[in-house]
Amino acid sequence: MYNSKAFSAASATSPLAATTIARRDPTDTDVCIEILFCGICHSDLHQVRNEWSGVMPTVYPCVPGHEIVGRVTSTGSAVTKFKVGDLAGVGCLVDSDGTCPECKAGFEQFCPNMTLTYNFPDKHTGGVTYGGYSDSIVVDERFVLKVPANLDLAGAAPLLCAGITTYSPMHHWGVTKGKKVGIVGLGGLGHMGVKFAHALGAHTVLFTTSPNKVEDALRLGADEVVLSRDANQMAQHAGSFDFILDAVSADHDINGLLGLLRHDGNLCLVGAPEKPFPVSAFNLIFGRRSLSGSPIGGLAETQEMLDFCGQHNITADVEVIAMQQVNEAYERLVKADVKYRFSIDMASLKSA
Numbered sequence: 253m254y255n256s257k258a259f260s261a262a263s264a265t266s267p268l269a270a271t272t273i274a275r276r277d278p279t280d281t282d283v284c285i286e287i288l289f290c291g292i293c294h295s296d297l298h299q300v301r302n303e304w305s306g307v308m309p310t311v312y313p314c315v316p317g318h319e320i321v322g323r324v325t326s327t328g329s330a331v332t333k334f335k336v337g338d339l340a341g342v343g344c345l346v347d348s349d350g351t352c353p354e355c356k357a358g359f360e361q362f363c364p365n366m367t368l369t370y371n372f373p374d375k376h377t378g379g380v381t382y383g384g385y386s387d388s389i390v391v392d393e394r395f396v397l398k399v400p401a402n403l404d405l406a407g408a409a410p411l412l413c414a415g416i417t418t419y420s421p422m423h424h425w426g427v428t429k430g431k432k433v434g435i436v437g438l439g440g441l442g443h444m445g446v447k448f449a450h451a452l453g454a455h456t457v458l459f460t461t462s463p464n465k466v467e468d469a470l471r472l473g474a475d476e477v478v479l480s481r482d483a484n485q486m487a488q489h490a491g492s493f494d495f496i497l498d499a500v501s502a503d504h505d506i507n508g509l510l511g512l513l514r515h516d517g518n519l520c521l522v523g524a525p526e527k528p529f530p531v532s533a534f535n536l537i538f539g540r541r542s543l544s545g546s547p548i549g550g551l552a553e554t555q556e557m558l559d560f561c562g563q564h565n566i567t568a569d570v571e572v573i574a575m576q577q578v579n580e581a582y583e584r585l586v587k588a589d590v591k592y593r594f595s596i597d598m599a600s601l602k603s604a
């Protein structure tokens with residue numbers, strides 16, 4: 253084991269603070285990465301504050317962070333994909349069994365024995381996994397992604413979660429030219445959803461509760477913007493959407509959104525609010541509509557998404573912050589005040 257600098261939370265009500273964590277000694281198939289940037293996902297905040305206690309209770313101390321971009325500092329003797337100095341990305345997954353039908357099909361995100369990047373039993377250390385709010389990480393090369401060299405690194409980090417979480421369901425449900433697609437919530441996930449839906453050629457409509465985000469949404473690629481708390485604006489789109497991606501982090505009216513789907517339309521939840529939704533059966537029955545959900549994506553699809561971003565020069569719009577500003581950033585996230593992803597410059601951890 254070796255020591256790594258990190259920021260962790262000691263309890264659901266503690267601020268994140270500097271600490272030292274033990275990382276495993278690399279195995280033959282491991283890649284050691286110096287972390288350069290780590291995005292702040294709203295999931296980090298949900299997890300740090302134990303808002304998902306019913307599903308994934310938080311083990312403290314918790315070191316969050318699953319939007320990691322860095323540089324390879326050493327490789328195990330059996331590593332073939334990476335060499336020292338290469339750019340490397342790590343998302344929400346750091347392990348899976350590799351043998352189940354899901355893994356064999358490239359759906360590691362559905363593996364019953366997967367390991368998430370933080371707050372998950374760590375089979376190497378016996379503790380829990382620690383995420384990317386840290387200066388280094390050790391990951392099996394199977395779970396390390398290649399980051400296109402033309403991308404800005406601070407803006408590329410959020411692709412590892414916000415990017416794949418929005419790309420994967422749009423790909424799965426056939427978002428393309430000729431489809432009318434809604435994206436709900438202009439946060440980290442939502443703004444990537446707008447960029448992808450636009451790049452895929454769909455007629456893209458952004459739903460927001462924040463009137464001050466309308467201009468940005470149009471600049472990011474939305475064809476139309478709807479203020480979701482304005483009943484008249486919502487009514488104008490009734491029964492018209494093929495697909496809606498809901499990326500909202502807090503409680504909101506899901507029945508109003510279901511009513512905007514055309515027949516056989518699908519509302520896919522990627523946002524994971526703490527409180528369950530009341531869903532009206534009639535909103536699904538009339539129009540044979542579907543309500544679905546989608547988690548991140550598998551390794552092959554994540555690489556495909558990164559390559560797509562490299563080709564189309566797509567990155568997140570980021571506010572780069574120092575590690576020491578993380579608690580302030582969390583407070584802004586709760587107020588939906590981020591444009592549109594915080595990306596932590598890990599060089600700041602050297603002075604923490």
Ligand code: NAP
Binds near residue numbers: 525590
């Ligand atoms: P974020 O940057 O905080 O964005 C969330 C957005 O939701 C806000 O910017 C806001 O957009 C909207 N919003 C917030 N409160 C609202 C309310 N009360 N009513 C309506 N809209 C509201 O969060 P994020 O990082 O994109 O994550 C979004 C959600 O996805 C989180 O719950 C996160 O845990 C989840 N997530 C899921 C996966 C997965 O695999 N499925 C992966 C990553 C994250 P406007 O200002 O435009 O209204």
Ligand code: ZN
Binds near residue numbers: 294295318
């Ligand atoms: Zn995330």
